[in-house]
Amino acid sequence: MNCMHELALMQGILDVVTKNAHSYxxxxxxxxxxxIGKLRAVVPDSLEFCFxxxxxxxxxxxxxxxxxxxKEIEGSCRRCSHQFLVEGYRFRCPQCQCTDIAVVSxxxxxxxxxxxx
Amino acid sequence: xxxxxxxxxxxxxxxLAAANRxxxxxxxxxxxxxxxxxxxxxxxxLERTIEHLQxxxxxxxxxGDICTARDAERIAQKGVPVVQINTSGxxxxxxxxxxxxxxxxxxxxxxxxxxxxxxxxVCPAEFDIGEDxxxxxxxxxxxxxxxxxYPLMFRESRALLVNKIDLLPYTxxxxxxxxxxxxxxxSAIQIFPVSALKDEGxxxxxxxxxxxxxxxxxx
Ligand SMILES: [Zn+2]
Numbered sequence: 001m002n003c004m005h006e007l008a009l010m011q012g013i014l015d016v017v018t019k020n021a022h023s024y025x026x027x028x029x030x031x032x033x034x035x036i037g038k039l040r041a042v043v044p045d046s047l048e049f050c051f052x053x054x055x056x057x058x059x060x061x062x063x064x065x066x067x068x069x070x071k072e073i074e075g076s077c078r079r080c081s082h083q084f085l086v087e088g089y090r091f092r093c094p095q096c097q098c099t100d101i102a103v104v105s106x107x108x109x110x111x112x113x114x115x116x117x
Numbered sequence: 118x119x120x121x122x123x124x125x126x127x128x129x130x131x132x133l134a135a136a137n138r139x140x141x142x143x144x145x146x147x148x149x150x151x152x153x154x155x156x157x158x159x160x161x162x163l164e165r166t167i168e169h170l171q172x173x174x175x176x177x178x179x180x181g182d183i184c185t186a187r188d189a190e191r192i193a194q195k196g197v198p199v200v201q202i203n204t205s206g207x208x209x210x211x212x213x214x215x216x217x218x219x220x221x222x223x224x225x226x227x228x229x230x231x232x233x234x235x236x237x238x239v240c241p242a243e244f245d246i247g248e249d250x251x252x253x254x255x256x257x258x259x260x261x262x263x264x265x266x267y268p269l270m271f272r273e274s275r276a277l278l279v280n281k282i283d284l285l286p287y288t289x290x291x292x293x294x295x296x297x298x299x300x301x302x303x304s305a306i307q308i309f310p311v312s313a314l315k316d317e318g319x320x321x322x323x324x325x326x327x328x329x330x331x332x333x334x335x336x
Contacts, residue, residue, distance in 0.1 A: 099304030
């Protein structure tokens with residue numbers, strides 16, 4: 001199940017990358033940098049595996065490497081505005097114990113930048 | 118040359134989902150996105166829910182499935198309009214798939230549209246389809262370690278139906294531990310222990326759902 005998920009995700013990522021590479025006139029992509037939040041349940045190894053498999057068929061990307069930055073989950077208390085790191089998926093404010101917490105970071109899923117020439 | 122993109126991979130989907138949501142608002146249809154792993158009993162829950170609510174509400178169903186129409190056939194026997202989406206391999210429904218099958222449903226005549234998503238605990242939580250709420254089904258035979266493995270779905274869901282409670286004596290499922298983990302991730306979530314097979318607990322879930330549907334229609 002996980003790999004299917006990462007495969008669909010990687011397909012979407014490579015579509016975005018290809019489109020942008022064309023509009024900027026890149027002929028070769030050397031690096032793709034992704035940012036993924038910990039809430040996303042993405043397994044980096046599976047993602048890397050899907051990337052390696054898919055890029056073979058895309059000359060534009062075949063030589064490229066993938067860098068994945070994983071973002072920790074950060075919450076902000078809706079009562080006292082305290083910002084804190086959410087550990088063990090416990091959404092509770094360490095300052096006032098409130099459980100009404102907004103996610104500030106941790107649900108990211110985007111291509112940060114691409115490099116090429 | 119480095120090109121900064123910061124483009125969300127889900128951006129295109131979110132735009133379409135917003136359009137779906139606007140249409141559902143206009144028509145006053147409450148939309149439910151039902152998610153779970155395969156075999157949790159989602160279709161049976163949907164069948165029971167339809168039986169309970171049919172006297173009061175007009176219900177339509179969108180059935181997402183990787184490649185069969187079996188669930189859609191089961192639901193159609195309940196006498197409600199059903200549209201089947203075959204994702205041909207994709208592990209989730211997206212906003213575009215929903216948009217493209219809406220013309221097969223008469224939204225003017227519906228109070229509630231239930232979307233049965235593809236069985237999978239990861240992707241469906243990531244794709245907004247324009248629904249009013251996500252609801253998750255977890256069966257006691259799956260074990261109670263799921264919240265920490267798939268936090269996003271628990272975080273995004275407004276209700277959790279814990280299904281197959283009639284099997285509790287035969288499993289090592291710890292309901293208290295589950296509740297504690299789930300509430301840690303999402304303190305506002307509604308938890309309904311049910312057995313769809315034995316029709317236990319379904320009434321409470323249906324009453325809660327009916328209130329939400331009515332509230333939207335009165336707006
Ligand atoms: Zn606080």
